[in-house]
Amino acid sequence: EVQLVESGGVVVQPGGSLRLSCAASGFTFDDYTMHWVRQAPGKGLEWVSLISWDGDRTHYADSVKGRFTISRDNSKNSLYLQMNSLRTEDTALYYCAKAMVRGVIITGPPFDYWGQGTLVTVSS
Amino acid sequence: SYDLTQPPSVSVSPGQTASITCSGDKLGDKYVCWYQQKPGQSPVLVIYQDRKRPSGIPERFSGSNSGNTATLTISGTQAMDEADYYCQAWDASYVVFGGGTKLTVL
Numbered sequence: 361e362v363q364l365v366e367s368g369g370v371v372v373q374p375g376g377s378l379r380l381s382c383a384a385s386g387f388t389f390d391d392y393t394m395h396w397v398r399q400a401p402g403k404g405l406e407w408v409s410l411i412s413w414d415g416d417r418t419h420y421a422d423s424v425k426g427r428f429t430i431s432r433d434n435s436k437n438s439l440y441l442q443m444n445s446l447r448t449e450d451t452a453l454y455y456c457a458k459a460m461v462r463g464v465i466i467t468g469p470p471f472d473y474w475g476q477g478t479l480v481t482v483s484s
Numbered sequence: 485s486y487d488l489t490q491p492p493s494v495s496v497s498p499g500q501t502a503s504i505t506c507s508g509d510k511l512g513d514k515y516v517c518w519y520q521q522k523p524g525q526s527p528v529l530v531i532y533q534d535r536k537r538p539s540g541i542p543e544r545f546s547g548s549n550s551g552n553t554a555t556l557t558i559s560g561t562q563a564m565d566e567a568d569y570y571c572q573a574w575d576a577s578y579v580v581f582g583g584g585t586k587l588t589v590l
């Protein structure tokens with residue numbers, strides 16, 4: 361059974377930093393591109409970032425580029441999101457999501473599994 | 485940036501057909517997928533590559549995509565289908581979501 365379990369969400373002040381983690385199990389983690397998607401309270405889904413199966417390629421939404429860094433440790437079946445210079449508008453539930461298709465094609469596949477999310481609140 | 489536009493809300497009577505649209509420039513040239521999200525739950529993929537259903541998704545869910553509009557159709561809508569629905573496509577290396585549509589089953 362595929363499981364994605366996010367952690368690390370807390371209340372943080374504007375300008376602060378935070379690192380989110382996503383523990384994956386039930387599939388061959390290093391075969392798949394992984395994503396972070398967020399959802400502000402009462403709002404829609406917003407894609408944040410992706411990382412290729414090998415960690416060599418990353419992409420970011422314009423809203424987080426230069427402030428967030430996605431990474432992965434395939435030896436630990438874990439995905440991370442380092443969040444710096446946090447703003448109030450970064451307040452959201454952060455989901456990690458798995459690409460549906462394994463391999464070198466990192467753009468195109470939908471997300472077939474999502475975690476339950478971890479809540480990040482940026483507030484003074 | 486590429487935008488996907490969905491109606492904020494759609495209402496349907498039980499047993500009837502619900503149609504949720506998603507509009508974008510030349511959207512028919514892209515693959516579209518759809519996610520269902522019930523309150524307090526994570527999104528679930530219900531349609532991918534315009535019209536394919538993942539394992540476990542009921543046959544009453546179908547999709548189409550042509551021109552500038554993709555459509556999610558739910559035939560014989562049930563009360564359990566009441567949820568938010570999001571379309572999604574790729575714009576080069578970026579994932580784009582529609583704003584979401586709240587489906588109410590009256």
